[in-house]
Structures are given as structure tokens and as C-alpha cells.
Amino acid sequence: MKINFLRYSTIVLWTVLAGLFSCNEPITDFGFDGQISGIVTDNSGNPVSGDPKLATYSVHALGELDNVPMVMRILGDGTYANIMLYPQSYKVTLRGPFIESTTDTIVVDLTGGKIVTQNFTVTPLLTIPPPSISGNPTATGVNVSYSITGNGGNTPNRREIYVSTVSWPTRTTGSGMGYSSVNHTVTEDSGTANITGLQPGTRYFVRVGARADGQSLYNHSEQIVFTTPAN
Secondary structure (H helix, E strand, O other), X not given: OHHHHHHHXXXXXXXXXXXXXXXXXXXXXXXXXXXEEEEEEOOOOOEOEOOOOOOOOEEEEEEOOOOOOEEEEOOXXXXXXXXXXOOOEEEXXXXXXXXXXXXXXXXXXXXXXXXXXXXXXXXXXXXXXXXXXXXXXXXXXXXXXXXXXXXXXXXXXXXXXXXXXXXXXXXXXXXXXXEOEEEEEEOOOEEEEEEEOOOOOOEEEEEEEEEEOOOOOEXXXXXXXXXXXXX
8 A cells, every 4th residue: 555655746846847847938839820921902902901909990800719709900011911810710801981882791710820822902091192291291291182083972071181200190199298299170072282390301101091981990091201401
């Protein structure tokens, strides 16, 4: 009996020690090795610019074993990605200010740790090409040319130009310590706006945003970059 007890005690001791030592080893493989990425473009092949700060433009992937979808934000350049998805089959949809008939659900199979590139083509409620700089910026101002086109009968009821020291600005970017933004409202669907109140010798990012009538979400253009001359 004493021999059996000692043998049992030894087994238990080694089991406890093995558990203690294993706790010090970081676990790096969780089995989440499915990957999906892509770009969202309009019917002309231009990137549909999202909002990297808010999930108003997003790709939703609902796994066959999940109750809640994985939400991937569409970035300013139209790309999205998730490289740590559980390897299963997903129903994928897009959310945002798009015409709904172009955002039907598709099925993406990531079983076996597959790496899938899935691009999407959508029709935004409003198409907004990248703006352009008209003439040369001054130390404190710039002229920005823009255009906005409605799709599927949608018309803009609010139009704005964002000029900020922060990349991919939106109407909520604002100003703070070490950064500044100017939001300029325009009333026409195209034209050139004079933006003032800028700082000399400063790099700015410019983007146009517009909201369709009856909607709460904004469509955005891609951004452009310019630098004001020093005094």
C-alpha cells in the first residue's frame, strides 16, 4: 500500500509541476488562422472610401457556428482585412450608404486556414471623386474643387469639405492639442470652395463628405494631401 501511495503521489507531483511550468509558456496558436481581405470599389473601379474611425462602412462576417458577426471596418482607401478568423464558413455582407441591391450576402469558406481575397463592387448613394487643389495654396488658405453625383435617384442634402492635419478626416475629426481641422459647408453639387484659417508651412489632408436626402450616413471621397507655404 505504501508503494502504491508513493507512486500515486509521484504522478500527482509531476502533473502539478508540468502544469506550473506550462503556465510560463505563452500560448500563441489559438487556431484562428482563417484570413479574408479585399477592396470595395464602385462600378467604375474606383475605391469606395470608408471611415477608419467609425464602423459606418463595414464588412460583416457571420460564422456558421457564431451568433454575432465579426465586423471589419472599410478603411479610407476602400480596403478591409481580418487575418485571425476562426476557420469556418462565413456569410459576408456589407453595411454602409450603398444601394442595397448590390450588397447581397455571399458565402466565404475559410476552413483549413484558407486565405481568401474577396473584393466587392457596390453603388454608393453618392459618388464623390477625390477633390483637387485649384491654383497654388497660400500660407493660410486653399481653393478646393469638388463634385458630387447622386445614384439611384439619391440627391445630397448636405455637402462638406474637410481640411485637417489628421489623415482621412470626417466631420467629427475636430481640433485639439497638436492638430487642427476646418470643416467647410458648400451648397452646390460641384464647384470650387475657398478654405481659410489654415496654418503656414503645414501639411493638410483634404476630403469631401456628403449625405443623401433622408439618410444619416455620409459618403466620402478619397483624400488628397497638400502643404501650405511658409510665411
